[in-house]
Amino acid sequence: MKRPLGLCGALLLLFATPALFAANQPHPEPVKKPLPVPKERMSVTHASVTIDGRQIPYTATAGTLLLYNKKHQATASVFYIAYTEDGVNDANRPITFAYNGGPGSSSDLVNIGGFGPRRLVWPAPGDIKAEQPPYRLENNQYSILKSTDLVFVDAVGTGYSRIVGYGTPQMFYGFVADGRAFAQFIERYVAKFGRWNSPKFLLGESYGTTRNAVLSNDLVNDGVYLNGVIMCSTVLDFPTINFSAGNDLPYILYLPSYAAVAWYHHRLHPRPANLPQFIEQVKQFARGPYLDALFAGTALPTAQKQKIAQQLEQFTSIPVSLWLKADLRISLPVFQRRVMGSTGPMTGRYDGRFTTPELQPLLPFPGRGAAGAASTAINGAITAAFDNYVSQVLHYKSGRIYDQLSFTVFRDWNWTFHPPVGLGYSPAARDVAPALARAMDNDPGMQVMFNNGYFDMATPFFATEYTVNHMGLPASLRDNVHFYFYPVGHMLYVNPKALPMLQQNIGQFIAMATASAAGH
Numbered sequence: 001m002k003r004p005l006g007l008c009g010a011l012l013l014l015f016a017t018p019a020l021f022a023a024n025q026p027h028p029e030p031v032k033k034p035l036p037v038p039k040e041r042m043s044v045t046h047a048s049v050t051i052d053g054r055q056i057p058y059t060a061t062a063g064t065l066l067l068y069n070k071k072h073q074a075t076a077s078v079f080y081i082a083y084t085e086d087g088v089n090d091a092n093r094p095i096t097f098a099y100n101g102g103p104g105s106s107s108d109l110v111n112i113g114g115f116g117p118r119r120l121v122w123p124a125p126g127d128i129k130a131e132q133p134p135y136r137l138e139n140n141q142y143s144i145l146k147s148t149d150l151v152f153v154d155a156v157g158t159g160y161s162r163i164v165g166y167g168t169p170q171m172f173y174g175f176v177a178d179g180r181a182f183a184q185f186i187e188r189y190v191a192k193f194g195r196w197n198s199p200k201f202l203l204g205e206s207y208g209t210t211r212n213a214v215l216s217n218d219l220v221n222d223g224v225y226l227n228g229v230i231m232c233s234t235v236l237d238f239p240t241i242n243f244s245a246g247n248d249l250p251y252i253l254y255l256p257s258y259a260a261v262a263w264y265h266h267r268l269h270p271r272p273a274n275l276p277q278f279i280e281q282v283k284q285f286a287r288g289p290y291l292d293a294l295f296a297g298t299a300l301p302t303a304q305k306q307k308i309a310q311q312l313e314q315f316t317s318i319p320v321s322l323w324l325k326a327d328l329r330i331s332l333p334v335f336q337r338r339v340m341g342s343t344g345p346m347t348g349r350y351d352g353r354f355t356t357p358e359l360q361p362l363l364p365f366p367g368r369g370a371a372g373a374a375s376t377a378i379n380g381a382i383t384a385a386f387d388n389y390v391s392q393v394l395h396y397k398s399g400r401i402y403d404q405l406s407f408t409v410f411r412d413w414n415w416t417f418h419p420p421v422g423l424g425y426s427p428a429a430r431d432v433a434p435a436l437a438r439a440m441d442n443d444p445g446m447q448v449m450f451n452n453g454y455f456d457m458a459t460p461f462f463a464t465e466y467t468v469n470h471m472g473l474p475a476s477l478r479d480n481v482h483f484y485f486y487p488v489g490h491m492l493y494v495n496p497k498a499l500p501m502l503q504q505n506i507g508q509f510i511a512m513a514t515a516s517a518a519g520h
Helices: 005-023 108-115 175-192 207-221 249-264 275-299 302-316 320-325 332-338 373-393 407-411 433-442 461-469 499-518
Strands: 042-051 054-068 074-085 095-099 118-120 137-139 149-153 200-206 228-234 447-453 481-486
Touching (some): 054 175, 074 175, 108 118, 108 373, 118 373, 149 175, 175 207, 207 228, 207 433, 228 461, 228 499, 249 461, 302 320, 447 461, 461 481
Parallel strands (some): 095 200
Antiparallel strands (some): 042 054, 118 137
8 A cells, every 4th residue: 555655754754853853962971980099108218318417317208199179079199209307396397398390390300300308410511421321319418308398299290190080181280270289289288297387388490480379379368378489490471481473571581591691601702700790781781772672663773773783792692693684683592593603502491501413403493302402411310310219219119100291281281360460361461470479468478589590591580580570569578579590590400509509598598487487
């Protein structure tokens, strides 16, 4: 029997409609199972270090603490190494939480690099043999363990710290998320080990100083007041170091660092005898005639432009012709490749004292995979020495690879930040200095120490001074800010000649910040 076409069509539509309807609806995201959650664990060892002739016995604890969400579900396992002096009253002894930056760097550099009780013997500039294994750790007579207990913390996604349970990258990879994660770790640590009443300090290097600004504000908001914040190679306002079209600020703020590196490599004729005095002269020129010239733009008269270029050549050894060709604006990569001459090696970004030859010197950039002079010199040493130290000396065993530098964390980083002060916000500005200013305002006894290297071309010292001077601190808080400068690059502890000054200055800072609080 032949059925009417209309009925067949109606039946087809009747039965097909639910399937077609379902096909056009968004499919719900599959529920992800939580990641495995490891138990917190610790490996405890005992040792001693001799500092200034005094033997200091200490306990080294390599372990993990879990972080939780609001439902008390585990989200991350954070690895740390703590050094605490034996035989003292923990409740009154200062404690410092230390870390590196990146974002995406672990804390090994600030640990065995120069602040912990064991120190890596770093290769000196040009010492190629010392860049090869085996590497040596020695008693660190310049460790700041003399002044404070130390807790070195690996950011989530670096070292042995990792996302677990219900954690996601969005909970940790970003200005705000990172600050909250570190705040929770610190609060958990002081609760677990009974350090609530200890004088508390933060020590950050590079992006760790950025973290310091956000974290200090978070901690103060949580009622965890700080005695001091220690900045090493500071960056708070990222436009001060980013060369981009229409932004003349980095050219001005980098000039004193250019001059310092040219001075170090004996490229200046005559070469000034006193580096700090020479730097002051360059800073005056940078904030005066050079700033005016860049501000004028194309309206700058030719004769004045020529005069500025001549002065720039005297300060940097870069020829007048190149300064004129660059419209008085030489970016950092160009300076690194030209300061040693047109056929010379390239200087380091993290430490301008180091140099490395170029495979293709005529390319506009050094080429893919070029690690940089300073990184080339120290990467192998820190990798081998730290992994061996953790497993063989601290007896912390892990089946995971210690991730010293995570490009995944850096790639996924959320750079959005809403300053806690001001009339509005500009996420693109990437300036966390207002967070530090707010923390200092809410915790007016907090002292802040800025340590910078003259030969650091990753976070130039003049940019740090500029940023601090534009934080809008009230007059009553400006005496809480302290500046120190050293003859070294980004990693302040790499130059053994700078270590005694660094230890002495940090030690005096901790003593001052602790004593001022005790005098209430």
